[in-house]
Amino acid sequence: MPSPEPGVIDPKPVADRLREIRARIAAAARRAGRDPAGITLVAVSKTREADEIRAAVAAGQLDFGENYAQELAAKREALADLPQLRWHMIGHLQRNKAKLLVPGIHVLQTIDSPKLIEVVERRLAEHDACLEVLIQVDVAGEEQKSGAPPEEVPVLVAAIRACPHLRLRGLMVIPPFTAGAEESRPYFRALRELGAELAPREGERELSMGMSDTFEVAVEEGATIVRVGTAIFGER
Numbered sequence: 001m002p003s004p005e006p007g008v009i010d011p012k013p014v015a016d017r018l019r020e021i022r023a024r025i026a027a028a029a030r031r032a033g034r035d036p037a038g039i040t041l042v043a044v045s046k047t048r049e050a051d052e053i054r055a056a057v058a059a060g061q062l063d064f065g066e067n068y069a070q071e072l073a074a075k076r077e078a079l080a081d082l083p084q085l086r087w088h089m090i091g092h093l094q095r096n097k098a099k100l101l102v103p104g105i106h107v108l109q110t111i112d113s114p115k116l117i118e119v120v121e122r123r124l125a126e127h128d129a130c131l132e133v134l135i136q137v138d139v140a141g142e143e144q145k146s147g148a149p150p151e152e153v154p155v156l157v158a159a160i161r162a163c164p165h166l167r168l169r170g171l172m173v174i175p176p177f178t179a180g181a182e183e184s185r186p187y188f189r190a191l192r193e194l195g196a197e198l199a200p201r202e203g204e205r206e207l208s209m210g211m212s213d214t215f216e217v218a219v220e221e222g223a224t225i226v227r228v229g230t231a232i233f234g235e236r
């Protein structure tokens with residue numbers, strides 16, 4: 001097979017990998033007796049060029065995740081001709097960066113403090129816009145990491161529900177870095193159990209958990225959103 005010219009992105013591998021990931025998600029869902037249609041694949045495009053994202057879009061991918069506010073804002077700009085894209089902020093959002101992303105993204109997966117809720121709600125109100133949000137939970141109790149401790153989550157749930165421009169969708173977790181997927185399973189299970197204890201309302205039951213090495217175990221444990229980067233786009 002002739003290799004593509006330098007600087008030209010060959011969309012084929014991305015399309016092939018996306019097909020493979022979707023098949024593995026579907027297989028994991030069936031193992032758990034779940035409907036694969038209930039799982040959203042977010043393609044994590046951090047460090048990737050706009051053309052690589054276009055290749056994924058050509059293969060039917062619409063949800064993309066980014067970690068850094070500036071990088072997300074720049075790509076949204078570069079891909080403004082594709083209004084069907086759904087941008088998920090999956091990295092920690094500093095309050096002074098909120099104006100870069102709000103309004104303009106679709107899902108903020110990393111709400112973890114009352115202050116951030118306040119800043120984002122105020123910004124949305126100014127623009128008369130709405131935003132879907134997930135609460136990032138630090139289920140492992142890793143002090144220095146972002147994410148709210150589980151015991152603070154009920155307060156955040158109430159605060160978000162009280163905001164007219166925020167739509168609570170559910171919870172998100174980034175487990176501690178581990179050697180294998182099975183080591184992540186207890187954290188995924190803990191997030192699912194916390195979600196159930198919160199007595200979620202209709203539309204608030206999303207669980208964002210699982211990455212390239214762990215998404216199948218996450219689906220077995222109830223993930224409704226998986227965030228996959230390397231397995232789609234290759235090593236960073």
Ligand SMILES: *Cc1c(COP(=O)(O)O)cnc(C)c1O
Pocket residue numbers: 044046067090091174210211212213227228229230231
């Ligand atoms: C980078 C990242 C991912 C994707 O990681 P991969 O191992 O490349 O799939 C998922 N979630 C978060 C929060 C990330 O920062």
